[in-house]
Amino acid sequence: MGLKNNLHKLKLKYKGTKMAPAFNAIHTFLYLPDETTHNGTHIKAADDLKRTMNTVIMAMVPCLLFGMFNAGYQHNLQVGEIQAVTVGFFSPEFWALDNFMIGFWKIIPLVIVSYGVGLGIEFLFAVIKGHEVEEGYLVTGMLVPLIVPVDIPLWMLAVAVVFGVVIGKEVFGGTGMNILNPALTIRAFLFFAYPTWMSGDKVWVEGAVERTNEIAAGANLDAISGETILGTLAQGKAVTHSVADMFLGFIPGSVGETSTLLIVLGGLFLVFAKIGSWRIMLSSCVGAIVMGLIFNGVVSSGWITETSKFYGLMSTEFWHHLLIGGFAFGTVFMATDPVTASQTNKGKWIYGFLIGFLSIMIRVFNPAYPEGVMLAILLMNVFAPTIDHYVVQGNVKKRMKRLKAKVA
Amino acid sequence: MSNDIRIKKGLDIKLIGEADKTVEQAIISNYYTIRPEDFHGVIPKLVAKEGTSVKAGDTLFFDKSQESVMFASPVSGKVIEVQRGPKRRIDAIKIEADKSQVYADLAAFDLNSATAESVKAHLLASGCWPFVKQRPYDVIANPNKPPKAIFISGYASAPLAADLDFTLKGKEAELQAAVTALGKLTEGAVHISVGTSSSPLAGLTGVTTHKVSGPHPSGNVGTLINKVNPVNKGEVVWTVNAQDLVIIGELLLTGKFNAERIVALVGSSVEKPRYFKTIIGSEISTLIYDKGVSKGGNDRVISGNVLSGKQIKPDGNLDYYSNVVSVIPEGDDYELFGWNKPVFNKISTSRAMTFSWLSKSKKYDLNTNTNGEHRAFVTTGVYEEVFPLDIYPMQILKACMYKDLDEMEALGMYEVAPEDFALTEFVCVSKQPHQKIIREGLDLMLKEIG
Secondary structure (H helix, E strand, O other), X not given: OHHHHHHHHHHHHHOOOOOHHHHHHHHHHHEEOOOEOOXXXXXXXXXXXXXXXXXXXXXXXXXXXXXXXXHHHHHHHHOOOOOOOOOHHHOOOOOOHHHHHHHHHHHHHHHHHHHHHHHHHHHHHHHHHOOOOOOHHHHHHHHHHHOOOOOOOHHHHHHHHXXXXXHHOHHHOOOOOOOOOHHHXXXXXXXXXXXXXXXXXXXXXXXHHXXXXXXXXXXXXXXXXXXXXXXXXXXXXXXXXXXXXXXXXXXXXXOOOOOHHHHHHHHHHHHHOOOOOHHHHHHHHHHHHHHHHHHHHHHHOXXXXXXXXXXXXXXXXXXXXXOOOOHHHHHHHHOOOOOOOOOXXXXXXXXXXXXXXXXXXXXXXXXXXXXXXXXXXXXXXXXXHHHHHHHHHHHHHHHHHHHHHHHO | OOOOEEOOOOOOOOEOOOOEEEEEEOOOXXXXXXXXXXXXXXXXXXXXXXOOEEOEOOEEEEEXXXXXXXXXXXXXXXXXXXXXXXXXXXXXXXXXXXOOOOEOOOOOOOOOOOOHHHHHHHHHHHOOHHHEEEEOOOEEOOOOOOOOEEEEEEOOOOOOOOOHHHHOOOOHHXXXXXXXXXXXXXXXXXXXXXXOOOOOOOOOOOOEEEEEEOOOOOOOHHHHHHHHOOOOOOOOEEEEOHHHHHHHHHHHHHOOOOOEEEEEEEOOOOOOOEEEEEEOOEEOHHHHOOOOOOOOOOEEEEEEOOOOOEEEOOOOEOOXXXXXXXXXXXXXXXXXXXXXXXXXXXXXXXXXXXXXXXOOOOOEOOOOEOOOOOOOOOOOOOHHHHOOOOOOHHHHHHHHHOOOHHHHHHHOHHHOOHHHHHHHHHHOOOOOOHHHHHHHHHHHHHHHOO
16 A cells, blocks of 8 residues: 555654645545544544535535536527427436536536635635644535526636635634534625626526627527526516426526425435434424415415515415425525534424525515525524524523422 | 333444453452552542552552542552652552452441441441542542432443443342442432343342343443432432442451452453453453453553543553453554445444444444544534433533533533543544543532532
């Protein structure tokens, strides 16, 4: 094992120098380190943070691949190259190499920018602060390309990643210390800084913005417009996509959020691996369903009329809310981030429920941008410590009561 | 109310190298060493200076802050060396044993007419008191503060633990004498947990027995306390290891301080794991070099179990409280892509490409590799699955780390000992040293609150 020995020698060489964290990050990526336990438990379980993070990434890979096909599919569909899918999930119209290549060349740069910029900052901070490079960004870096519109300019993404990693995480002390989900901080930054690139009907299909510019410059072409289902509903228009399309994911939207089927499979994998919290996923769905039912009830009891601007989204059947927009993706991959979620099991139920509940509420009532998952999760990230505080207080009170019973 | 205790949260760690149920007389050790660090928080004041001849049961030193607590020599012989560390701290007292053992005559004790005071005085003077520990703080019991109850675990659930049903067999008389004496020291009950009804402890009278079942830490005394009568602020409970009851019992019945103990030699590096009859403080080499561990092997010798024991050198000594010596391979080697490849030969509570969930009864050969680097706390809900106490483990650990005494107290710090956090430390994805964090937290509380 020449490589192993050479790397070990290099490790000893770098030990104590500024560059040690950077070298160790690459070294431990190749080899599980030779570190042994000291007093305390002499043996340790097999899991470490790298393995945990890697499992989450594995759960997202199907969404990423689907996103690549879907980016090309939506583009080709709009420009009239191909027909809409007809025969379910395995339609050949969708799983075509043409589609994939368009998406591949569009999305791989997003992934590279996300990881390149984000990990660059992580390495920089690790070297400056002299701690090991932490694994948190491995998941964030994969989440980011999946939650942005496919046409987002790369420089915007880079700026947002810098903001999200530095302000969202490093200023708090790095992985494990942050209050807000870094990936959502990045997305929120994009959303508030460059709203025209994050909403409307021009950003969700590859090439739409470019085509609009060409038309404005006098080219004789058909406009490409791809609106998300939520956008359509918010404007009170009829949705042209079938429920099956929504579930399988043949709809416009952020790169990785469209296929509820693959997200559910990823979620089940995470629950099975005991990495993702089923409590949060389940309670979040329950919360969304409750809110959806309330809105359906408002509509069916005739409290609002069809002319109301909320009618379109309020009358959406409650369970459709689970299939459209970023709800499923947010619930499975972002609300469950253990650092920013509630940390107690009881707290997770409350936290998840409120995320689902608020997501649908914001989705319906936000006039400018008909999606609420991002804001609901960020809001609950802020409240998670408070929820935990009250859950833990329950345990503390029990102890106090026991003491009082003794004294009395 | 049933006295049975069944826990569901926990983890049985099944390892290769369980001891055969045969007892051998260990080779008589020439030298015995007592290390004051075995007694947490004790500042020793030496009585037997270098060159003194002592009998088994004679006082070696006492505790400066609690002068009535005497520490006895396990053997008769001559104190040949007092090893000192920085600031003249006593690190170890080395005794060269006599060829034939002489016991200090402490006289048999009449239990029937004994009072709490006389029992206490006898145990203190004879050197048996250090076997009695207390919670809060997991230190030797303060003899001046009577406990609300006394807890003894008669069921060892830790990985490769010595089977107490086997090692205590035939010692019923000593056990009974010891628990009768201890019963006089508390107004409450003496609670004993047993794994099976055939345990030598199951038939004792004057005690409350609890049958415990479920995965480790069902046999930890901390679990028993938490389920039966948790410690509140201002209260004290005492705990005694079941094997030490034998020494206390023999002292009461015969007047001899006989530090003999049956010890299991276990672990995957041991050629023939089995039980030995040996004496506290004896050299480990007397156990491990005959059909034990191959010389020059890259192994770790632990006095105690693999979760909470102390690492010792192969020429080290059996510590004061352990009845297990574990030897496992060191894991100081790299593993290519060890962090992402599927893992079949290590234990995990997750299923993140780890497959120990497939075969529940498989025994593993684990080494001392940490399987990853130290990180901040990230994952949640993992500790709760292996932690049966009604306490929030991560929250209390964090309270210890930022040294918030009020919060530590509120979250239940009076109830815990480091060993209660051994399993959470084992499964910790961030590889945090939980037992050390708890120990330092307890020390801080002891110092600040007392």
